Amino acid sequence: MKLFDVYPLNNITITKAAGSYVWDEKGNEYLDMYGGHAVISIGHTHPYWVSAIETQLHKIAFYSNSVIIPIQSRLAEKIGVVSGKQDFQLFLCNSGAEANENALKLASFVTGRKKIIAFTKSFHGRTSLAVAATDNPSIIAPVNETDNIIFLPFNDEQSLIDQFEKEGDAIAAVIIEGIQGVGGIRVATNSFLQSIRSLCDKHGALYIADSVQCGYGRTGQFFAHDAAGVDADIYSMAKGMGNGFPIGGILIAPHIAPKYGMLGTTFGGNHLACAAALAVVEVMEQENLLASAASHGTYLMDALSKIPQLQNVRGRGLMIGFDVADEIKDLKKVLLQEFKVFTGEAKPNVIRLLPSLAITKEEIDIFLDRLQKAIQSLL
Numbered sequence: 001m002k003l004f005d006v007y008p009l010n011n012i013t014i015t016k017a018a019g020s021y022v023w024d025e026k027g028n029e030y031l032d033m034y035g036g037h038a039v040i041s042i043g044h045t046h047p048y049w050v051s052a053i054e055t056q057l058h059k060i061a062f063y064s065n066s067v068i069i070p071i072q073s074r075l076a077e078k079i080g081v082v083s084g085k086q087d088f089q090l091f092l093c094n095s096g097a098e099a100n101e102n103a104l105k106l107a108s109f110v111t112g113r114k115k116i117i118a119f120t121k122s123f124h125g126r127t128s129l130a131v132a133a134t135d136n137p138s139i140i141a142p143v144n145e146t147d148n149i150i151f152l153p154f155n156d157e158q159s160l161i162d163q164f165e166k167e168g169d170a171i172a173a174v175i176i177e178g179i180q181g182v183g184g185i186r187v188a189t190n191s192f193l194q195s196i197r198s199l200c201d202k203h204g205a206l207y208i209a210d211s212v213q214c215g216y217g218r219t220g221q222f223f224a225h226d227a228a229g230v231d232a233d234i235y236s237m238a239k240g241m242g243n244g245f246p247i248g249g250i251l252i253a254p255h256i257a258p259k260y261g262m263l264g265t266t267f268g269g270n271h272l273a274c275a276a277a278l279a280v281v282e283v284m285e286q287e288n289l290l291a292s293a294a295s296h297g298t299y300l301m302d303a304l305s306k307i308p309q310l311q312n313v314r315g316r317g318l319m320i321g322f323d324v325a326d327e328i329k330d331l332k333k334v335l336l337q338e339f340k341v342f343t344g345e346a347k348p349n350v351i352r353l354l355p356s357l358a359i360t361k362e363e364i365d366i367f368l369d370r371l372q373k374a375i376q377s378l379l
């Protein structure tokens with residue numbers, strides 16, 4: 001049987017990983033500035049995380065959500081502490097799309113409304129409602145098309161005000177990434193997020209903070225949205241949450257009351273996934289990774305801003321993007337093939353940096369050195 005060929009692949013087979021590095025089958029070492037697509041939060045194969053999964057595996061890997069699973073509550077408690085949102089409630093699922101799907105569905109249940117506001121260049125996942133709220137018609141199947149999603153220009157407060165004036169009583173939720181990832185590292189302004197908060201309050205809609213990519217400490221705060229000094233009603237999370245072990249979740253504000261059967265999943269919150277996720281937040285706390293992401297991110301961004309061929313360096317913490325000028329348009333390819341550095345991209349010409357939050361200053365310097373050499377080789 002063949003694989004269903006949906007991914008354009010680099011011709012590389014990774015067989016080993018540790019910290020900020022991965023190795024291919026020939027033994028070549030690569031610096032991972034991509035974090036396996038913003039997934040690696042505490043570093044590849046972190047020994048504490050490996051040991052937590054191993055220990056849990058020998059006890060029990062899975063039992064259904066029909067019984068008490070204490071490690072779910074321990075995880076909820078810990079995420080509450082690290083995120084500073086102790087009074088929120090946690091619902092566990094398996095991926096980012098599923099987290100957003102549940103967030104949107106919950107908003108509709110709670111408000112009894114159907115309309116969702118999303119923004120240009122958004123990416124919220126590939127399941128039905130999440131993909132409908134994603135601004136990319138090429139991945140929306142006919143069956144996912146709906147009139148219930150209203151796309152507005154990102155960071156445009158007036159159009160948001162106008163839309164709420166027009167049909168505020170029909171709007172269930174506004175969903176927004178604090179920093180758009182797939183859209184090319186576009187940072188939501190604090191005043192835009194504050195407007196979302198106040199308009200949602202005024203019109204009885206819910207504010208959904210898609211934190212799948214920009215959350216979990218990546219920007220130096222637990223949620224990128226925290227920079228605006230307002231709370232969302234629902235935060236969706238995945239990627240960095242398990243450091244590569246598949247797990248997602250939503251944090252739900254205290255004013256939203258649960259009801260039996262409202263949400264559910266077979267695998268969400270299983271013992272093994274919770275052990276992985278608990279290890280991640282424990283390591284974040286022990287190693288002070290949020291502070292580290294903030295300071296290392298500033299250091300990296302300052303250095304990138306001084307490189308003339310890189311334009312519009314932007315982002316926060318360890319979620320950084322820049323535009324690549326036409327004269328060095330092959331930079332990403334050269335970085336990977338000749339200088340053994342993985343980076344991310346956003347079409348048409350953006351390089352995205354999403355390394356492990358545990359990356360060291362020395363590793364950043366190695367990256368900057370290889371980046372300069374790669375640029376020189378293209379001029």
Ligand SMILES: Cc1ncc(COP(=O)(O)O)c(C=O)c1O
Pocket residue numbers: 095096097098100123124125126177181182210211212213214238239
């Ligand atoms: C902001 C955002 N939301 C949702 C998703 C979907 O997550 P998943 O691929 O785990 O379904 C992604 C994935 O890239 C994302 O970047």
